Amino acid sequence: MSSSELAFIKGVASLAAAPVPGLVMGIGDDCAVLRKNEEQVLLVTTDTLVSGVHFDLKWHPLHLLGRKAAAVNLSDIAAMGGRPTFALLSAALSSDLSEQGLQEFMNGFVEMLQEHGVALIGGDTVTAPCPTFTITLLGEMAGAEVCYRAAARQGDEVWVSGFLGEAAAGLALCQKGAAVPAEFAGLLQAHLNPQPRLALGRFLAASGHVHAMMDLSDGLATDLAHICTASGLAAEVDGRNLPLSAATQRAGESLSHDARQWALSGGEDYELLYTVAPGRGEALARQVREELHLQLSCLGRMTGGQGLFLREDGKKRLISYQGYEHHL
Amino acid sequence: MSSSELAFIKGVASLAAAPVPGLVMGIGDDCAVLRKNEEQVLLVTTDTLVSGVHFDLKWHPLHLLGRKAAAVNLSDIAAMGGRPTFALLSAALSSDLSEQGLQEFMNGFVEMLQEHGVALIGGDTVTAPCPTFTITLLGEMAGAEVCYRAAARQGDEVWVSGFLGEAAAGLALCQKGAAVPAEFAGLLQAHLNPQPRLALGRFLAASGHVHAMMDLSDGLATDLAHICTASGLAAEVDGRNLPLSAATQRAGESLSHDARQWALSGGEDYELLYTVAPGRGEALARQVREELHLQLSCLGRMTGGQGLFLREDGKKRLISYQGYEHHL
Numbered sequence: 306m307s308s309s310e311l312a313f314i315k316g317v318a319s320l321a322a323a324p325v326p327g328l329v330m331g332i333g334d335d336c337a338v339l340r341k342n343e344e345q346v347l348l349v350t351t352d353t354l355v356s357g358v359h360f361d362l363k364w365h366p367l368h369l370l371g372r373k374a375a376a377v378n379l380s381d382i383a384a385m386g387g388r389p390t391f392a393l394l395s396a397a398l399s400s401d402l403s404e405q406g407l408q409e410f411m412n413g414f415v416e417m418l419q420e421h422g423v424a425l426i427g428g429d430t431v432t433a434p435c436p437t438f439t440i441t442l443l444g445e446m447a448g449a450e451v452c453y454r455a456a457a458r459q460g461d462e463v464w465v466s467g468f469l470g471e472a473a474a475g476l477a478l479c480q481k482g483a484a485v486p487a488e489f490a491g492l493l494q495a496h497l498n499p500q501p502r503l504a505l506g507r508f509l510a511a512s513g514h515v516h517a518m519m520d521l522s523d524g525l526a527t528d529l530a531h532i533c534t535a536s537g538l539a540a541e542v543d544g545r546n547l548p549l550s551a552a553t554q555r556a557g558e559s560l561s562h563d564a565r566q567w568a569l570s571g572g573e574d575y576e577l578l579y580t581v582a583p584g585r586g587e588a589l590a591r592q593v594r595e596e597l598h599l600q601l602s603c604l605g606r607m608t609g610g611q612g613l614f615l616r617e618d619g620k621k622r623l624i625s626y627q628g629y630e631h632h633l
Numbered sequence: 634m635s636s637s638e639l640a641f642i643k644g645v646a647s648l649a650a651a652p653v654p655g656l657v658m659g660i661g662d663d664c665a666v667l668r669k670n671e672e673q674v675l676l677v678t679t680d681t682l683v684s685g686v687h688f689d690l691k692w693h694p695l696h697l698l699g700r701k702a703a704a705v706n707l708s709d710i711a712a713m714g715g716r717p718t719f720a721l722l723s724a725a726l727s728s729d730l731s732e733q734g735l736q737e738f739m740n741g742f743v744e745m746l747q748e749h750g751v752a753l754i755g756g757d758t759v760t761a762p763c764p765t766f767t768i769t770l771l772g773e774m775a776g777a778e779v780c781y782r783a784a785a786r787q788g789d790e791v792w793v794s795g796f797l798g799e800a801a802a803g804l805a806l807c808q809k810g811a812a813v814p815a816e817f818a819g820l821l822q823a824h825l826n827p828q829p830r831l832a833l834g835r836f837l838a839a840s841g842h843v844h845a846m847m848d849l850s851d852g853l854a855t856d857l858a859h860i861c862t863a864s865g866l867a868a869e870v871d872g873r874n875l876p877l878s879a880a881t882q883r884a885g886e887s888l889s890h891d892a893r894q895w896a897l898s899g900g901e902d903y904e905l906l907y908t909v910a911p912g913r914g915e916a917l918a919r920q921v922r923e924e925l926h927l928q929l930s931c932l933g934r935m936t937g938g939q940g941l942f943l944r945e946d947g948k949k950r951l952i953s954y955q956g957y958e959h960h961l
């Protein structure tokens with residue numbers, strides 16, 4: 306993120322700082338949270354994907370791009386623990402996209418929405434110099450169960466779902482341009498067709514033991530630093546616990562890239578990162594493995610102080626915000 | 634709108650055709666309408682503004698552009714008769730916009746929101762080849778009072794607020810590039826800084842006499858044709874009733890352009906177009922003039938059949954969809 310974007314976000318946040326009736330949480334989390342009634346809240350999130358910045362039509366099949374455009378927004382609902390309900394799509398189209406290509410995008414987009422029970426209820430199309438898709442997604446959940454970034458507590462265990470760095474490895478393989486060996490098919494999928502962790506998010510939020518939660522879009526080093534900053538705490542991650550798949554490690558060797566760097570700073574994993582009361586994480590993880598067949602790993606712990614630290618080879622170094630920037 | 638955009642919208646609409654619990658109205662009106670509780674509904678709308686397509690930074694001061702980006706979305710809430718509540722902004726920024734310029738945009742954007750009691754609750758910034766702003770706006774109102782496009786009835790009077798074609802005249806003056814005489818300041822304002830008709834929309838929706846309503850974004854010939862198509866009716870407009878301001882007529886003479894063409898096909902008036910039970914329109918208009926100090930004009934009437942017809946000089950011609958395309 307460039308300095309002018311940071312200034313922009315700060316400006317928006319300060320302009321929106323006044324308390325507002327009906328508003329539970331404004332700017333600063335994966336979704337805005339609005340009061341719906343005494344029990345339920347409404348979740349709202351919006352995200353923009355720009356051609357040449359967030360995706361490259363050279364290697365991204367339009368059907369999968371449509372699925373991913375829906376998935377990255379669904380992931381924001383998952384990160385609060387919510388149930389997605391309705392979507393709006395604003396598409397800025399250019400001559401780079403044929404009618405056929407558009408139809409493929411829409412098929413993938415609606416397919417992913419339907420897999421999660423979401424209806425497309427509105428949108429807008431405009432012409433633009435480059436294809437840009439902005440999605441707004443609404444969701445619902447019990448207000449008492451919402452998992453905010455700022456809710457981590459000192460001593461909490463830090464957990465993450467899935468494997469880290471697979472999407473970054475997949476992107477690196479696409480960028481290299483050569484034919485990709487079959488053993489790396491899963492890495493390509495992670496980049497081209499990520500799966501939002503909605504069932505996991507709801508399960509964790511309903512468990513009552515999860516404190517803070519967010520989705521991994523900018524890499525662990527940035528996203529866990531967000532939880533630290535929002536919660537006024539530090540975190541310590543044990544380097545031995547980073548969940549790296551065998552395929553990611555082999556891709557690192559093949560591309561002469563440190564796979565651990567993908568895991569720490571690679572973006573777009575769209576896995577869930579959460580903190581849980583000490584001693585509670587393993588039982589929860591066991592239940593998730595049995596019921597949802599998802600892999601969970603304990604990375605480390607929330608501590609007093611500030612900053613995100615990585616402990617490896619007996620050394621401890623600050624890695625806060627050494628994250629991913631969306632630039633292909 | 635290009636043929637591929639039309640295909641895109643049709644594709645979206647057909648994919649979204651299935652009935653969905655909680656959804657009152659999906660694609661096809663100024664806002665999507667969701668059930669909030671037994672009495673109230675939630676309104677949702679999204680719109681995208683692209684540099685070089687919807688605005689030109691050569692003549693559009695960023696503060697006013699921020700106001701307009703909010704206004705065009707507020708106008709969609711006005712068109713249903715609703716009260717706007719919360720906004721999200723997704724901004725795709727490029728090197729064309731300095732930090733100072735961005736701040737000016739944000740100041741105008743939030744200023745317009747605050748004038749209508751709306752809080753900015755979220756957003757997203759990305760980098761892109763050209764500045765693009767996507768706004769999502771939420772609103773609320775009584776479900777029984779929502780004014781849909783499809784609700785016009787045969788025999789209804791067709792009314793419009795304000796003067797038509799002023800924004801198109803203002804745009805033409807900006808495009809000409811020369812210094813604009815002071816007498817045309819109001820036309821520049823209509824293009825650069827339109828006022829959403831929220832109080833009028835609420836008044837008309839609460840009156841109980843208004844059937845169909847929408848805002849004029851693409852010009853009368855297109856927007857009234859939308860009401861005709863949605864309601865399964867035709868409409869007849871009397872050319873003598875088109876509300877043209879003296880300034881618009883003088884600008885037409887000065888630029889050798891038919892001012893009536895601006896009124897029929899010029900876009901971005903953001904006035905309200907509505908149909909009302911026969912005999913009810915004038916009393917309502919008198920009340921609006923007294924209480925809201927807004928000008929209202931009766932243009933004609935909804936009839937059986939299909940198509941939008943303009944009657945002038947004793948002739949009747951079909952003008953459906955001879956509207957405005959957003960291309961600067």
